[in-house]
Amino acid sequence: MYADGVTGSGRAMPVGLSAALDRLCPGRVRRSVSLAGISRWKVGGPADLLVEPQSAEEISGVLRLCRSAGVPLLVVGDTSNLLFADEGFRGVMMQIGRRMAAVSITGTTVTAQAGVWMPYLAATVGRAGLSGIEHTAGIPGTLGGLVMMNGGSQRRGIGEHVSRVWTIDERGEAAILGQADCRFAYRRSAMQDRFVVITAAELVLERGDARSIRRTIIDIMASRRRKFPLKLPNCGSVFLSDPAMYATVGPPGHAIEQAGLKGLRAGQAQISPVHANFIVNLGGATARDILTLIGIARSTVFDRTGFWLNCEVRHVGPDGTLRPAHEVAATDRAEQTS
Ligand SMILES: Cc1cc2nc3c(=O)[nH]c(=O)nc-3n(C[C@H](O)[C@H](O)[C@H](O)COP(=O)(O)OP(=O)(O)OC[C@H]3O[C@@H](n4cnc5c(N)ncnc54)[C@H](O)[C@@H]3O)c2cc1C
Known part of the structure; x- marks a missing residue:
């Protein structure tokens, strides 16, 4: 399907892949992107291609294109838990971020797309009087990244409140996982064991008082500002607690x-x-x-x-x-x- 071509990395990439991605995600494909420029740690060589899909259908399309071209595909959220090699990345980096960040709340159930920014999500559900994810308010990543890592703070993980996760596999097929399927454990989830893209998650929260949730979030943020070096690029805690x-x-x-x-x-x-x-x-x-x-x-x-x-x-x-x-x-x- 593709002939030879060269990206900014100097390595042959299938010609036509970039154009096909452009047709699928118009205006949302970038070439030879400096990872030191865009990653949280400000480290890493160039990524050949960066694409930002804005729907599950586009994600399936990107996966199918990369699979048929035999090109490596990497899924990222906000890169806040990633260290990129100095040589960069020879493939397609798919970023699930602000273009897939819709949130809906029904009773105590919150359904959010994977690209939503966690501090925004924690604050939004808090304002709606829903409690349970205040501990994530200071974590500078996306919901998809957090669910993948079962991240959290204060000895908690987002998995406690996740009831369903929408995924797409490398063939572009969609599936919905229940909480048991996700096998959440300390900073672990079953999604780490095989390739899946998380497109959305459902959280079941508890009713709380919006004002006291807001106070809790303000306290958490103040304590993190005191304890953590937030002024210089970093990736949060480097080592896990055993x-x-x-x-x-x-x-x-x-x-x-x-x-x-x-x-x-x-x-x-x-x-x-x-x-x-x-x-x-x-x-x-x-x-x-x-x-x-x-x-x-x-x-x-x-x-x-x-x-x-x-x-x-x-x-x-x-x-x-x-x-x-x-x-x-x-x-x-x-x-x-x-
Ligand atoms: C200042 C700072 C403080 C931090 N504090 C905390 C903390 O208190 N607790 C904590 O747990 N973490 C913390 N972190 C680490 C990090 O923010 C979390 O791990 C976060 O959840 C990662 O989200 P992300 O969107 O940046 O994911 P990324 O770093 O982009 O990706 C992380 C992993 O998830 C995968 N991934 C991302 N999005 C998707 C998706 N949609 N589908 C499939 N796979 C996906 C990636 O391939 C990668 O394997 C901190 C980081 C920083 C910089």
Whole structure:
């Protein structure tokens, strides 16, 4: 179907793919997009193509086109949990964001498209007197990303309130998953185990008082502003909290701080002096800089405590392979020392 062509990455891409995507999503396809320019961590080389669908039908169409062209496809929300490789991404990045962000509320049931911004969703349902997701008000990502990661704060996960999830698989086929199908666990969901695009989710919330929900949200936001280094590009908590380690050593940030690593720099990346479980980009950091700090934090904490820290942040390889970032950091260290 496609002949040879070259994108800004210099690699052959099927000619016609970009034009076919343009026909499907007019005005919403960009070529050779700098990931350092658009990602939350401000890190990463170019992505060949970026497309922003605005309906489930368009998503199915994009999936079918990429599948028949044999081109890697990566789904992202706001990239707030992703570390892109310095080499960039050779494929099609599909961003589910503000163009798919409709919300409807019926009684205590909220149905929202995957691209809705979590702080907006938490505030909107709060104003409608619905309680349960206040803990997500300070999480700078989309509903789709949050459901995929079962993210949350204050030891909670969005999965507690998810009743249904609308998905599309790599063949472009739609399915609706119930809560049990999603197998939510701490920062885990069944959707991480196979390729699916989340297009929408249904949440069942509790009735509450809009004013007290608003106060709770304001308190949560103020506490996050005090605790987290929000002024420099970052990806939130880099390492997951392990219950066994938490009970004896404390949370990852505490363990890293105790190891004397707060403020440590590699190139333009730094273990935040404000919160040691954050790695901030001081300006022009590379993925390699960040992986170096991840590797040092892991091995130093292991030497002191006997616990390996594992990453919440996911690394995106040039072919779109998603892996917890510590796995890539460990490989890099092994390569450097061999
Ligand atoms: C300052 C800061 C604070 C943070 N605080 C928290 C916190 O308190 N708690 C917490 O849990 N996280 C936190 N995070 C991490 C991050 O915001 C969450 O993991 C968030 O839910 C990711 O959403 P996203 O839209 O940015 O997803 P992305 O980072 O774009 O993607 C994350 C994963 O989900 C997949 N994905 C995204 N959208 C879809 C979709 N529609 N369909 C299928 N797959 C999809 C991606 O492929 C990727 O694997 C924080 C991040 C930052 C920068």
